[in-house]
Amino acid sequence: MRVTLTIALSGLLATSPAYATTLDINVEVPKLNVAEYHRPYVAIWLEGADQKVAANLSVWYQQTGNSEGHGTKWLPDLRQWWRKSGRTLEVPVDGVTGPTRPVGTHALSFNDRQPALKDLAPGNYTLVVEAAREVGGRELVKVPFSWPAKSAQNGSAQGSTELGKVTLAIKP
């Protein structure tokens, strides 16, 4: 039943945006050999040439609280995202925020009919991925691209500590 539903849904998604530009992002959370591991907080956003946030695509953080406080307490550790967007947002944000993710490569797909990209003005942009980990480090990688895409664009960036490979594929 569940399998059928998934197939039906993905079929729906694949067919309906026939003319839409898609933005496929892969973000790798690397496996780390550390004594104390916590999943990283990750923010993924688009930045305009003015270095301001043009769209928040995804933010992963601990959704629950414990004796140390709610998961939102450590959002400022995503320093650049916090400064540029996070501190003026009311979290959670529908379709943007979600729980932290495990080690592995995570595929995200967006299209220009979604709110995040629908109103994106033409210009040069940067995909920014920032990760911060409890008792760990922080890293930020960038992949530039231009919008709207006239032809297919592919870009990637390699993180060295808190992030693995980040790829961006735009298909008009």
Add this chain to the structure above:
Amino acid sequence: MKRTLVLAAALAAALPFSALAHKAWLLPSQTVIAGTNPWITVDGAVSNDLFYFNHVPLRLESVVVTAPDGSSVQPQNSATGKFRSVFDIELKQAGTYRIASVNDGLFATYELNGERKRWRGNAASFGELPKEAKNVQVSESVGRVETFVTNGAPNATALKPTNKGIELIAVGHPNDLFAGEEATFRVLVDGKPTAGLEFEIVRGATRYRNAQEEIKVTSDAKGEIKVSWPEAGMYWLETGTEDNKTSVKQAEKRRLSYVATLEVLPQ
């Protein structure tokens, strides 16, 4: 000997603003914070090394905490130890808090019945000085030691100048400082932009390096200073000046001083 020491300590605690004095500072546990009603703790001390407690505590009687809406907040769990003072603040509002130790006072020495005496107070209590006092020497000082903490999105209500003494107004925001970027501040004396004030800026953790690595800047004709932060860290910023706008005519000079603790984050 002992008496001199006590006197020196009392003087340093009371007037941490003279050119020869140690560095006075307030050190917040963090400057960028998020959540519902988060707490921060603040240390206050006077020392040579930044930011280490090894001389005398900063007195807390004159601490003023201004909330993001402009109201005043009472510090909690205040305590003063041998080397430092400490207090907590619950950040019930979102926005920027201004935490300051404001000293505005008069200091007098005089002779009464052949004895040397000392007096400390302000313009309102100046009448306390006995009329028979001879050789009265009065000095006035207006000093501010402050720092800033932002819960959530920053705002500027608490940063409005009080127009008394020296104040430093960030053209951006004092909790928006990043290594490798340039920050601009406006220097006000009694609310007026003032040129020619010399600033000394020193990054903390001085114990772990061989030089102060101080940054020296002077306010320009517009009364502004520009600082490029070489690296991330907690920075101590100080300036001072003198004028003759005293609140009582017996005082010849007014000594003004300003200290801010500013956190600079890495890119």
